[in-house]
Amino acid sequence: MDIRLATKADQERLYEICVLTGDSGKDATGIFEQPDLLGDIWVGPYLHLSPEHCFVVQNQTGQALGYCIATLDTTSFETVAGATWWPEKQLSYTKPDEAQKENWSRDERLTHLIHNPLQSPSEFLEDFPSHAHINLVAEMQGKGWGKKLMTTMEDSLRSAGSVGVHLILSSKNLDALAFYQAIGYHVIFERDGQIGVAKKL
Template identity: 35%
Template sequence: MTSTAVLRPYRPEDREALFDICVRTAHEGGDSRALYPDLELLPNIFAAPYAVLEPDLAFVVEDEGRAVGYIVGTADTASFVSRFRTEWLPGVSTRYPAPVGPPTTPTEVMVDLMHRPERMLLPELSEYPAHLHIDLLPTHQREGHGRRLLQAFLGALHRKGVAAVHLGMVTSNTPARAFYDRVGFHEIPVPDPGPLTYLGRGTA
């Protein structure tokens, strides 16, 4: 494990690093810049809203003064979806207006997802009300940091009385699936999940 790396709560000054980590890990665990040239698009869907709306559930691994990994999420997906639509989406809609037709490019697909937060409300996930996103730069993977981030997040959920958490991962990301299997997640059957596999576990 990198000796200088520490786990701590997210701070607003981590925003730049949060965005950078998201972009550099968003394509099946690798760099997404070739697919999504707007470097704020994916972070504004999968990272920043959580850090802003539920900062008490955001943690980072810091090494040499900069965040190199993070975990963010929500204790209650239904509440988060509502807040995303009413509190977050208005602030980004000018930059990312809703598509007027079916999305045809990777960017349009993501903008469409941004404008449909209700996609996260699946009945099969109702027993797993919390959900999370976790990302580490490749330089700091396989050193135990992901497990430490997850433990901090699960502990925070448990203290809130939340019994279970889920996540959706790209099915083809086999290294990520191996990690989640090691830390106790199991597959949640969801009809027609598209490119995603849904996983869940208890917080205790």
């Protein structure tokens, strides 16, 4: 096993990993009618707009078994994604009817995020301007590779001048919260089913 920079050629596999970990860290296979939704939200923008801070852990054959993807400047990233990534995706996914929000399917809840992209809380961006996402397939969890990926990502951001990084996770994903806290992250906010954790670099 080793860690390397991700490339656009990894996209299909990283989308698969996104599904394999897409139910608050557990396998979401079969849950979504359009499984690419998860990758289009949480993987694709980073691979295309911030490749220099995207890493994978791979096996001996070069297959990715986990990833940690990040962006140096959240504000700039969200601006560029708003101009170049989301408009194309919005053409691919039908905007769900707000009047039926109480009855939205899982797909429709994610499609809403395509049309209304998530924004990092601006009040934390001075101290933690970078943000990241990490996912590992089940058999890679608990073996130290998550910490190694996070360290690689942090070193990359620090070398590029970042003073801090944050991640946002589901409030249901207590295993992930425990992992982040174990490697030096602290909670900076809790709201709307989400928890934000951050670390100074």
